[in-house]
Amino acid sequence: MELEAQWWTGQLAADIHQALRYKELKLPSYKGQSPQLHLRRYFADLIAIVSNRFRLCPAARHLAVYLLDLFMDRYDISVQQLHVVALSCLLLASKFEEKEDSVPKLEQLNSLGCMTNMNLVLTKQNLLHMELLLLETFQWNLCLPTAAHFIDYYLSIAVHETDLHDGWPMVCLEKTKLYMAKYADYFLEVSLQDHAFLNYAPSLVATACVASSRIILRLSPTWPTRLHHLTAYSWDFLVPCIERLLIAHDNDVKEANKQKGQHAQSAQHTVFQSPAPTPQQASVQQHIPQYLQAHQPSLHYHHQTSEQQNCQQILSANHTASYPLQTCPAALQSSVQARGHGQTGAAMSLAVPLEVKPCISVSYNRSYQERGPYHNVQNGGRMVVLFLPGAE
Structure with a gap:
């Protein structure tokens, strides 16, 4: 958020804290019902690693993961599109939390190993469409305390x-x-x-x-x-x-x-x-x-002493190193390969339309139950499916 550096040391610290506590009472609720919930850990790690790569502040990293969680919770996204969703969340969060010169550039994102290894290419149009969809989803409000x-x-x-x-x-x-x-x-x-x-x-x-x-x-x-x-x-x-x-x-x-x-x-x-x-x-x-x-x-x-040394080893590096992003999950890898089948010698371009379609009614509240498989929940709010080209 657009807060003065080290606001917690200033005279308005108590007032700012109170405002943040008030804003968190109005945060969107989370149900943990995404059909791609099993891939959530991979993409949260991806955001953390990319944010460390570009030295983004913790607030940008946490906001990006939070945006991803809420977006996945509301949309059924094909697995081959989750890369553009995750990186778009990171871009929006960095634009909101960081200075302009710290925001990652498109060519820098396309040069990431996770993109080149999977033969994926982001385009400016893709990112603009996805950023617009994200902003509309959150009603143009990114002031979400983490x-x-x-x-x-x-x-x-x-x-x-x-x-x-x-x-x-x-x-x-x-x-x-x-x-x-x-x-x-x-x-x-x-x-x-x-x-x-x-x-x-x-x-x-x-x-x-x-x-x-x-x-x-x-x-x-x-x-x-x-x-x-x-x-x-x-x-x-x-x-x-x-x-x-x-x-x-x-x-x-x-x-x-x-x-x-x-x-x-x-x-x-x-x-x-x-x-x-x-x-x-x-x-x-x-x-x-x-x-x-x-x-x-x-x-x-x-x-014991040796365990304290191990703890210090954990702290000596970024925590994301404890969760190495070695390979893409099998489901995601196979889906992307199937999506890119027949595109010999050319990188797969990710395209995201803005059309969404109502799918099922869900109930949103603060208390949610963790689910493994995806369940349809009747009554309450609204959930929509993000239909993407080539998604089966």
């Missing part, structure tokens, strides 16, 4: 000199603030990976990212009064979202341990017997029940 819009305001008081680390006074306040910011950014990226986080208000997700970071850093009290007052969220209200974030964190730690073990095993190829799991690898599976036991704010996250 967790990234709240996080800096909450981080401004996330660490205080009166906090304790492992029950002792902090040795270096500035270093702790730095790690707090890194972990909060990490958890923000975690929240992009799973559409289930759309079931929570953006301000709640941002608050849970701060609380999860305090747990990982073993700061006490886990949820101090100052954060309770600033965010207006109690600890008990945050627990479900915190638990999701910490489970994802442990999965990353497990993956880091697994990769570390594989590298060590390949380096010691002369040893025929596989090494036994380390105590840290065995104990990491037992952490989740301990995180929120009795839902007490005094809980701490107990990782």
